[in-house]
Amino acid sequence: MNRATTIKKSSMQEGIRKIFSEVPETYELVNHILTFGMDILWRKKAAQIAIEGNGKMWMDVCSGTGEMADYLRRFAPGDTRVFASDFSFPMIQKALQKKESSEIIFIVSDINALPFPDNTFDLVTISFAVRNINLDREKFLQALKEINRILKPGGRFVAVETSQPKSEIIKKIFHTYIRLAVKPIGQLISGSKSAYTYLSSTIPRFYSAEEFAEIIKQAGFGEVTFKRLLFGVTAIHKAVK
Numbered sequence: 009m010n011r012a013t014t015i016k017k018s019s020m021q022e023g024i025r026k027i028f029s030e031v032p033e034t035y036e037l038v039n040h041i042l043t044f045g046m047d048i049l050w051r052k053k054a055a056q057i058a059i060e061g062n063g064k065m066w067m068d069v070c071s072g073t074g075e076m077a078d079y080l081r082r083f084a085p086g087d088t089r090v091f092a093s094d095f096s097f098p099m100i101q102k103a104l105q106k107k108e109s110s111e112i113i114f115i116v117s118d119i120n121a122l123p124f125p126d127n128t129f130d131l132v133t134i135s136f137a138v139r140n141i142n143l144d145r146e147k148f149l150q151a152l153k154e155i156n157r158i159l160k161p162g163g164r165f166v167a168v169e170t171s172q173p174k175s176e177i178i179k180k181i182f183h184t185y186i187r188l189a190v191k192p193i194g195q196l197i198s199g200s201k202s203a204y205t206y207l208s209s210t211i212p213r214f215y216s217a218e219e220f221a222e223i224i225k226q227a228g229f230g231e232v233t234f235k236r237l238l239f240g241v242t243a244i245h246k247a248v249k
């Protein structure tokens with residue numbers, strides 16, 4: 009990658025950080041409205057899949073307002089340490105306003121440079137954020153490799169993300185809904201045009217469940233499986249280091 013490309017990528021990342029820093033106050037409400045509350049069930053399902061296994065060091069990356077980290081905390085055996093990281097300080101500030109957050113260790117960090125030694129965690133989760141680290145295939149792989157690096161051998165990676173329905177008709181309906189609803193409703197409630205223009209543009213472009221599984225393998229993971237939810241508009245991927 010030449011210097012100009014590196015600068016462009018880092019300014020894209022800075023743009024994304026600014027976008028998320030505009031919306032923490034209304035972020036959860038907009039998600040719940042746009043998904044008719046289903047995002048709550050999807051995160052919970054992903055957390056239930058994630059907790060199946062051993063180990064007491066758990067981490068939710070790109071944690072936003074900490075909803076997924078909070079499920080991990082609720083499901084965790086007593087002596088588990090639950091961490092959450094995000095590069096947007098306002099998002100973390102919003103998470104810290106919740107009283108449950110006192111049991112979670114929050115860290116401001118870019119996913120590409122997590123401040124932990126190799127082989128630290130037994131579990132890393134990411135919910136509705138892999139689309140945001142998919143600046144291009146190379147950057148995406150780099151972020152997934154960073155997750156792989158901080159996991160112990162045998163550690164689990166669980167991602168819940170919007171996906172592409174297999175049925176062309178359902179895919180069309182889904183993309184039409186995204187185009188017609190996400191931008192206006194998101195903007196109306198949050199007051200941020202850029203955030204929901206950006207978010208609505210990332211959903212139709214994201215990979216199918218099979219393609220994402222292949223990329224996870226390329227990042228060095230094995231035992232990659234996935235489960236489609238609601239005709240495949242969302243998918244939960246699980247992999248092992």
Ligand SMILES: C[S@@+](CC[C@H](N)C(=O)[O-])C[C@H]1O[C@@H](n2cnc3c(N)ncnc32)[C@H](O)[C@@H]1O
Pocket residue numbers: 021024025028029051069070071072073074075076093094095096099117118119120134135136137140141
């Ligand atoms: C769509 S939100 C998802 C938040 C939360 N995980 C959820 O389930 O709703 C994406 C989050 O990823 C964070 N994010 C995006 N790119 C990041 C990066 N490179 N490093 C760290 N956090 C990042 C954003 O600040 C934002 O809080």
